[in-house]
Amino acid sequence: MTDASTDLPESATHPHEPHVAGMAGRLNWLRAGVLGANDGIVSVAGLVVGVAGATSERGPIFTAGLAGLVAGAVSMALGEYISVSSQRDSETALLEKERAELRESPEAELAELAAIYETKGLRPETAQQVAVELTEHNALAAHAEAELKVDPHDLANPWHAAAASAISFLVGAALPLLAILLPPPGARVAVTVVAVLIALGLAGAVSARIGGSSIRLAVLRVVIGGAAGLALTYGIGHLFGTAVG
Template identity: 65%
Template sequence: MTDSTHPGEAHVNGIGQRLNWLRAGVLGANDGIVSVASLVVGVAGATTDTPALLLAGIAGLVGGAISMALGEYVSVSSQRDSERALIAKETRELAEMPDEELDELTQLYRDRGLTDATARQVAVELTAHDALAAHLEVELHIDQDDLVNPWHAAISSAVAFTLGALLPLLAILLPPPAWRVPVTFVAVLVALAITGSVSARLGGSHRGRAVLRLVVGGALALAVTWAIGSLLGTTIA
C-alpha cells in the first residue's frame, strides 16, 4: 500500500482505533455508573426496602446495557454501510476511468509534498500493486480489511455499561440501610473521578477540568434524584 512513503501510518491508525475503542469503553462505564447510581439513590430516598432497590438496580442495569448496545449497533452499522458504499464507488471508478483515478492519486501525493515525478512514480507503483487499497487509504482513509464491526461495538458497549453499573448497585445493597446513600455517593464520585482522569488522558485534554465536570455532574444527578425520591417517599407515606 503506501508503506514506502508513510511506513508508520498503518501502525498509527491502528493505535488510534484502539484508543477510540478504549475511550468508548470508559464513556460506556461512566454512563453505567451515573444512570444506575441515580436510579438506585432515587429509590433509596423513597424506601429502604432491599428487594425494591435490587429490582430497580437490575432493571436499570439490564435496560441501560441493552439500550447502549442497540445504539452502538445502529450507529456502527450505519458507518460500515457508508464505508462499503465508498468502497463500491471507488471500485467502479477504477474500472471505468483508470487514467483519471491515476491522475487523482498522483495529485494526492503531490498534496502531501512529493515532487511531480516522485508522486507519479509512487502512484503508478501503488496502482500496479493494489489500486483500490491505495485509493482507499490515501483518498478515503479506509482499510477494506479492517471495517468497523457493529457486533463488537454493541458487545463492548454493553459490557462497559454493565461493569460501570455494578459499582453503584453493590454500593447501595451491601452497606447497612443508614449508610447506603453516603457510601454510594462516595463510591460513585471516586469512580467518576477515575473515569474522568482516564478519558482525559486518552483524549489529551485537561485532566482537572474533565474530572471536575464528571464529579460535579454526577453529584448533582445523585442529589436531585435522591431529593425527588425522598419527596415522593414522604408523600406516599
C-alpha cells in the same frame, strides 16, 4: 493485516511512538469503553439513589437498579450496533464504488490520486510517481486511504461494538448497584455516593489520559457533575416518594 511497524526502517521509528496499524482505532475503542462504563455508573447510580430517597426497603431498590442495568446495557448495545452497522454499510458502499471506478477508468483514477498527493504538497512529478507505485502495490487501499479515509481491511464490526458497549455499561452499572445494596440502610446513600464519585474520578482520569487532556479538569468535571446529578435524583426521589406515600 501487516503490522505497520514492520514496514518502517528501524531508523525511522521511535521507541515511544508505536507505529502500529489500527492504533487510533484501538484508542477509540478504549475511550468508548471508558465512556460506556461512565454511563453505567451515572445512570444506575442516579436511579438507585433516587429510589433510596423514596424508600429504605432493599427490594424496590434492587428491582429498580437491576432493571436500569439491563435496560441500559440493551440500549447501549442496540444503539452501538445500529450506529456501527450504518457506518460499515456506508464505508462498504463507498469501497464498492471505488472498485467499480478503478475497473472502468483506471487512468482517471490514477490522475485523481496523483492530484490528491499534489494538493498535499508534493511536486507534480513526485505525486505522479507516488500514485503509480501505490496503485501498483494496492490500488484500492491507496484510493480508500487518500480519498475516503477508510481502511478496507479494518472496517468496524457492529457485533464487537455492541458487545463492548454492553459489557462496559454492565461493569460500570454493577458498582452503584452493589454499593447501594450491601451497606446497612442508614449508610446506603452515603456509601454509594462516595463509591460513585471515586469511580467517576477514575474514569475521568483514564479518559483524559487516553485523550491527552488535563486529568485534573476531567476529574473535576465528572465528579462535580456526578455529585450534582446524585443530589438531584435523591432530592426528587425523597420529595415525590414522601408526597406519594
